[in-house]
Amino acid sequence: MRIVVCVKFVPDIQSDRQLGPDGRVVRDGGDGTLNELDENAVEAALALAEEHDGHVVVLTVGPDDAVDAVRKGLQMGADEAVHVLDDAVAGSDAIGTATVLAAAVRHLGADAPVDLVLTGMAGLDGLTSLLPAALAEALDLPALPLASTLAVDPAVGTVTVTRRLDHATETLSADLPVLVSVTDGLNEPRYPNFKGIMAARKKPVTTLTLADLGVDPGTVGAAGARTEVLEAAARPPREDRVLLTDTGDAGTRLAAWLVERKLV
Amino acid sequence: MTATPVLVLLDHAADGTLRPPVRELLTLARELAGDAGVQGVWAGDEDVAAAVPALAAQGVTTVHRLATDTDVHLSAVLADGLEAALAASGAALVLLVSSFENKEAAARLAVRTGAGVVTDVDGLEVQAGRVVAHKTVLAGTWTTRCAVSAPTAVVTVKANSVVAQDAAAPSSPQVVDLPVEVRASSTRVRLVERTELAGSGRPDLGSAHVVVVGGRGTEGDFSAVEELADVLGGAVGATRVATDEGWIGHDAQIGQTGVTVSPRLYVGAGVSGAVHHRGGMQASGTIVAVNSDPDAPIFEIADFGVVGDLFAVLPQAAAELRRLQG
Numbered sequence: 061m062r063i064v065v066c067v068k069f070v071p072d073i074q075s076d077r078q079l080g081p082d083g084r085v086v087r088d089g090g091d092g093t094l095n096e097l098d099e100n101a102v103e104a105a106l107a108l109a110e111e112h113d114g115h116v117v118v119l120t121v122g123p124d125d126a127v128d129a130v131r132k133g134l135q136m137g138a139d140e141a142v143h144v145l146d147d148a149v150a151g152s153d154a155i156g157t158a159t160v161l162a163a164a165v166r167h168l169g170a171d172a173p174v175d176l177v178l179t180g181m182a183g184l185d186g187l188t189s190l191l192p193a194a195l196a197e198a199l200d201l202p203a204l205p206l207a208s209t210l211a212v213d214p215a216v217g218t219v220t221v222t223r224r225l226d227h228a229t230e231t232l233s234a235d236l237p238v239l240v241s242v243t244d245g246l247n248e249p250r251y252p253n254f255k256g257i258m259a260a261r262k263k264p265v266t267t268l269t270l271a272d273l274g275v276d277p278g279t280v281g282a283a284g285a286r287t288e289v290l291e292a293a294a295r296p297p298r299e300d301r302v303l304l305t306d307t308g309d310a311g312t313r314l315a316a317w318l319v320e321r322k323l324v
Numbered sequence: 325m326t327a328t329p330v331l332v333l334l335d336h337a338a339d340g341t342l343r344p345p346v347r348e349l350l351t352l353a354r355e356l357a358g359d360a361g362v363q364g365v366w367a368g369d370e371d372v373a374a375a376v377p378a379l380a381a382q383g384v385t386t387v388h389r390l391a392t393d394t395d396v397h398l399s400a401v402l403a404d405g406l407e408a409a410l411a412a413s414g415a416a417l418v419l420l421v422s423s424f425e426n427k428e429a430a431a432r433l434a435v436r437t438g439a440g441v442v443t444d445v446d447g448l449e450v451q452a453g454r455v456v457a458h459k460t461v462l463a464g465t466w467t468t469r470c471a472v473s474a475p476t477a478v479v480t481v482k483a484n485s486v487v488a489q490d491a492a493a494p495s496s497p498q499v500v501d502l503p504v505e506v507r508a509s510s511t512r513v514r515l516v517e518r519t520e521l522a523g524s525g526r527p528d529l530g531s532a533h534v535v536v537v538g539g540r541g542t543e544g545d546f547s548a549v550e551e552l553a554d555v556l557g558g559a560v561g562a563t564r565v566a567t568d569e570g571w572i573g574h575d576a577q578i579g580q581t582g583v584t585v586s587p588r589l590y591v592g593a594g595v596s597g598a599v600h601h602r603g604g605m606q607a608s609g610t611i612v613a614v615n616s617d618p619d620a621p622i623f624e625i626a627d628f629g630v631v632g633d634l635f636a637v638l639p640q641a642a643a644e645l646r647r648l649q650g
Contacts, residue, residue, distance in 0.1 A: 073599050077462045083470070085462075097581065155434050155441070186461070187580055187603070188443040189424060193399060193431035202512035203399070206424055220516070224574060226423050226530050226583065227337075230397070231516040244581050245574070286440030286474035290456065294466055298611075298627055305618070306632025311640025314612065317628055318641075319648055323534075323589045323610055324556060 061114035061214060063105045064168055065178045066161050066195065067098040067133055069126035070185040077185070083289025084151060085185045092125050094132040097180035099249035100242050104210055105178050106137045107247065112214050115139050117168060121149055121160045127265060134260035135252030141265040142168065148270055151282025154190035159280050161191075162198035163273035176219070177239040181206055192241035202234035205241045212236075330357040331415035333406065333426065334364045334387070338520055340374030345421045345531045347488035349481050350382040353419055354491060356450055361385040364497070365409045367396040372499055383491030388412055388502040397518055399428035400510035406433050408504050410476065417455055419448075422480040422584075423530070430478045440472035446485040446586070446607070455479065463580070463599060464606025464625075482607075483531035484586050521575055527559045529576060534558030535587045537578055537605070541594015541615060541634055544571040548638040549593050555642045555649075561585065563601050579604040593634040597622025614638065 071077045075091035094102075105116045118133030120126050121144035130141035144164050152160065168174055177199065182189040196203035207221035220233040221240060252260070270277050278284060302317065304310060318324050330353040335343040353362040364379060366372050366389040379387060390396055390405035406418060406429060418433070420426040422444050434441040447458035455477040457470045472479075529535065536553035538546050540563065553560045560576060567577040578585055580603030590608035595601065597613070597620055605611075606625060613626035614634045623629045630637050 073463070073603070077465070079462070079466050079468065083468060153440070154431065158431075158435065181581060184580065184603070189427050190431040190434075190441060190443060193428040194435050197400075197432045197435040200509060202509075203428070204513065205399070205428055225425055226528075226575075228397075228518050228520045230518045232513050233516050234513045286434070286438070286472060287442055288471045288473050289468050290471050291469040292466055293468075295460070295464065298625065301627055301629070303623060303626070303629040304631070306630055306637055309640075310614075310630040310632050311637040311642075312644045314614075314628060314630060314637065314641045315644035315648060318556075318589070318612075318645070321610065324645060324649070 061108065061112045061175045062172055063109060063114050063176045063178060064117045064119050064165055064174050065098070065101050065105045065133065065138065067102065067118055067120050067129050067180070068095040068183045069093070069120060069122045069129040070095045070183055073184050079292040082151070083292040087123060088125060092128060094129040095180055095183050097182055097184060097244055099136070100244050100246055101178040101180045102133045102136050102138060103247045103249040104242050106250070108176070108212055112212065117142060119161065119164055119168070120144070121157060121164070123150070130265060131260060132252065134263045135256045136250055137256055140263055143265060143267050144273065145267050146270045146277070148277035148281045148283070151285055152280050153285045153287050154186070154188055155194050155286060156280040156284050158191055158194035158198045160270070160273070160275060161195055163275045164268065165199055167268065167273050173237070175236045177201065179239070179241045181241050181243045192239060196239040199239065201237055201239045203239045204232050204234055207240050207242045208245045210240060210242060210246060327358060327360045328416045329360045329363045329413050331363050331365060331409055331413050331418045333418070333420045334366050334375065335421050336368070336370055336375055338370060340370040340372060342375050342378050343421060343531065344528065345481070345483035347378065347382060348483065348486045349419045349421060350384060351488045352448055352481065352486050354383055356417065356448060363388065363413045363415065365406060366390065366499070367402055367405055376497055379497045380494045381490040383493065383495045384497045385495055386413070387497050387499045389499055390504050391501040392504040392506055394506045394511055395515050397515055398510065398513055399425055400432060400513065401506055402429040403432035403436065404506050404510055405502070405504045407436060408502055410437065412502055416476050418478045420478070420480045422482045426480055430480055433478050437476055438474055439476035439478045440474035441478040442470050442472065443480045444584070445479050445481050448479060448481070460607045463603040482584070482586055484533065484588065524560070526553060527557065529559040529561055530583050530585060532559035532585070533587050534589045535561050535578070535585050536591040536593065537561040537563065537595055538566055538572070538593050539563040539595035540565045542566065542571065544569060546572060548635050552591065552638045552642045555645045556589070558587070558589070563595055592622050593638055595622055596620045597625065
């Protein structure tokens, strides 16, 4: 089973995250890391590969530092990595990113068929959750998004997931090849151990450009984006804050404050 | 954007009543559409008749009822239907309630039609003919304004972004069956089972105006949280710790991977305010925190913070509110 895991390089959510004057997330502040929610996708791929004798490729698109994201995937145990690196990709919206990733998955599929494409449920920077469905659409693959359980039956080539939505739970299935996005409830990602870190140094990282993938630079990046950030501003701190230590009447004071603020 | 109708996906419950945020979206749509009017998309077998009075009050002119034998809960099928409704209505703007399944359909629609898509929006305007969306990002710490440069805009709007108001004059919505050509590729996914979640008797967490949340500090006892929620007419939510411990169902989990809430009033009880939780609630209007740990990060963003025992503070607040409300 050949599995491609799409991962994103994002600012650490514990760091002081910023938007630049262009409205883009600042990703070169030195606090970049593999998107935590993508670790669940890498873990799912590794578990399936161990069970079904698979081969795992971690794929990212992003600036120079984004290679750190796929390196982390290699350290966890993936077999090889692909980094799409091209200045023309900068400023892509989710649809543009899906276009580039789809081209890269097809490129990988030319070597040997890709059975399964895995993603996390969201990037912790943008949190749009648009990419999995957009990528499935671009690849013309059936999508099983938001999997909180995942079972693959390679004998019949069927993938089954369960997922929780706001008002319902669903069980979905489809035949390979498919795209699955996984939640952080699916598994507990492994930490790279010393052996994994050493082994990762010898694993191949292939860098590809848009030209390698046959993607017209005008269709992606800022040039191809269908949305444009006009303005980005840090939110001002909240004003008129009340902080107190309970000396026996804090509940009463809270009630009075809520009434005064017309919140009840 | 020229004078074209605005299309709104009419999320509804099993009994055919509109989900509360839909009225907010219709209010927003009416402001943007002007004379071109607001049209709805009805996806599902439920009886639209139950929603017609609310749609009339909102001034909806036409409801496109998707006519298909396939299950519209499949996002690709819903995208097929929305594509047909876009063509039938001539709309250049589609509004959907922000939810995971609606974002799936929005992404597909964008890829297929060349539309620009913006998610989790809390305000919309039209500027120089373009749709401009307002949103809060990076766990509520930044605000952005984002213009859609494509001819068609698909926007998912967060609950509680606008106050729902009826139209000045009610309409007589025309319900029109819209045949949907479902692509062969849209039915490759099989919906093996779908179970609607039973309502809690409280407002829906994702769209409630008031949310009271219990965290680790409850140690599994949600009675004080529930009591205050009921006095405030609010929903009950929880942190990841509380749901992982099995103290309350997973569907109550608030956070960047659970339910995202932006109520008028958020009350966190025994909630530390880890960044994963803040990502799901930091855009709330007013934030109240009660925690015995003075160093809990939630106090950094609280409008009203109490260092104290939630089992003393919450019942006292609930009792006082009952007294004040008579």
